[in-house]
Amino acid sequence: MSVTQLNNLTTQVRRDILRMVHKVNSGHPGGSLGCTEFLVALYSEILTTNKQFEMDGVNEDLFFLSNGHISPVFYSVLARSGYFPIEELNTFRLLDSRLQGHPTTHEGLPGVRIASGSLGQGMSVAIGAALTKKLNNDIHLVYSLHGDGELQEGQNWEAIMYASANKIDNVICTIDLNGKQIDGPTDDVLNMGNIKSKFEAFDWKVVEIDNGNDLESILKGMKVAKSATGKGVPVCVLLKTIMGNGVDFMMHTHAWHGKAPNDEQLKIALSQNPETLGDY
């Protein structure tokens, strides 16, 4: 995809996110907007995937969303990558929908391989899938995304310890470093200190992307991350993002973590992100 196409897709995904959460007056726009560029880049340029979705994902890259509350961006990117019709985004969080509040395999939505929402579980799952890839001699990679606040869950550190001890070098776990969680800045809620040093102390290779809302920086950083795989160490990407990116009044605050815009706010937000590829 050209830079223009990627930018257009990013803007359209933002519109999808805003319209989805506005319609049902619930959902998590802040983290979704912050990770829009990353997921657009991942699904458009980084992942090698098969045309037909199959749960087993043999001979293709896999992606696991551990911080399941940013389902709006996940659903929009999946739909716009062809996993299911974009019209289905209309059903987000409604009764009988495959687009549950948090992603699930339970309703059979193509593109989703694990339920997430209760935090801290995705890294273990990614490692398990990576082990199966090794057993199957499948050279494709396993990617995952985690919130920074999510690192407060202890299971992550069990997984981080396991991955380096067992040389799981076919995973790239990305941490969305937006510095915010529900109750406020991560530094105030539970200061996690130097996350980079912590991963390095657990013998992971760490790749930093300082502008995680810039497509070119993401593509460049993920290329470095990919080249670091297969070398006997797990790879972590620290993706510095701005929560609420792309909507001025939602940026740099945790206020929009789990809050939908009202009619007036939606209007302003959408005016900052003009339609590019057509609304669903």
Add this chain to the structure above:
Amino acid sequence: MKTYTYTEKKDTRSGFGAGLTELGRKNKDVVALCADLTGSLKMNQFEKENPERFFQIGIAEANMMGIAAGLTIGGKIPFTGTFANFSTGRVYDQIRQSIAYSGKNVKICASHAGVTLGEDGATHQILEDIGLMKMLPGMIVINPCDYNQTKAATIAIANHYGPVYLRFGRPAVPVFTPENKIFEIGKAIKLNEGNDVTIAATGHLVWEALEAAKELNSLGISAEVINIHTIKPLDESAILKSVEKTGCLVSAEEHNYYGGLGESIARVLVLNNPVPQEFVATNDTFGESGTPSQLMKKYGLDSDTIIKKVEKVIARK
């Protein structure tokens, strides 16, 4: 009345180990995970024969459940092994979200269930695990009675697609299930025909039920003994058919009254044929240190208690 005898006592966990070893040889998709209890779970032989398919996770059960869920993606059939306490309560949310809700083909294999774990005491003696697991939508819950049945169950669950909880124990108990009897998930086994009372037992209590039936016979009471090795899905028709004849039932399990087999049976009876029922189970309590047989006696999980409950339930008819 059929009399059951045994030539040896063996632990059910060794039945699991033998079943897993056989699976390792027959089914290359079977993988095993353990959280630092390989010897206790009798997984050593599988590990020795299949080092590339055995994953030592360390003392990190939450991570083990997540890794097991991930291993299914790409077609593996993971068997996790640790004590029942650490297989359920400690990792309930991991099982709930990453395995049960996600519909993953993981076999959660849990040893040292109940008070018969013995001297380690209540921190390790879970009496709530059946309840925890049976409440999860789609979860199969199995509690076999002896070595041979545990081995057969281990082999059988590899052929069932979906999450399974397999519960077994530490002490050596009589082996009376025929060696090559194929295990059918959800199909109860009638061990003794009887007319006066139905004893529906699971796990270690099945042998106690057979002992009780023998004693009851000498007292002139004809007891029908059913081995409910699968608690979920429950073989409702086997239970209903039996109580149609006997008119009352005693349930027996090494588990709390709350959430156990007895409650599952009570639901079936209430909905279909509300005959009197008595419960042999622990009375909403934690366990304690002691030998398995001391604990079975103290907590009323033995044939003597079954006999008392039978007399009581018959009087209520």
